[in-house]
Amino acid sequence: MANPLQFMQQVRTEVGKVVWPTRREVFLTTMMVFALATLTAIFFFLVDLLIRSGLTQVLRFFG
Template sequence: MASKMNPFTFLQQVRAETLKVTWPSQRETVISTLMVFAMAFFAAAFFFGADQLFGLLIGLVLNVGK
């Protein structure tokens, strides 16, 4: 069972651990954000195109008998 901890001690430990984190620079953050938006755009464009193509092909196959 966990022992009780003083809230002040806990906050000191949290602060000490936070100081150990390597935070990204503003430039790295901006570049990563732009890359995520670009990849999301390309994925959306790809899936839109694939959906349109499959819709066209299925429409051609199903309308053959008419």
């Protein structure tokens, strides 16, 4: 079994090696996520609209 004190020292050493993002990097990546989520939502809305109108036309033709 490992020594808990030694384990905590190793954890602190490893956490010290972590490169944390800057405030600007967090802001930019967050904006990119929102922009891409919006574009994806618009894309799927348009695809849904196209499929729905096509299906409506088919049902009118045969109905």
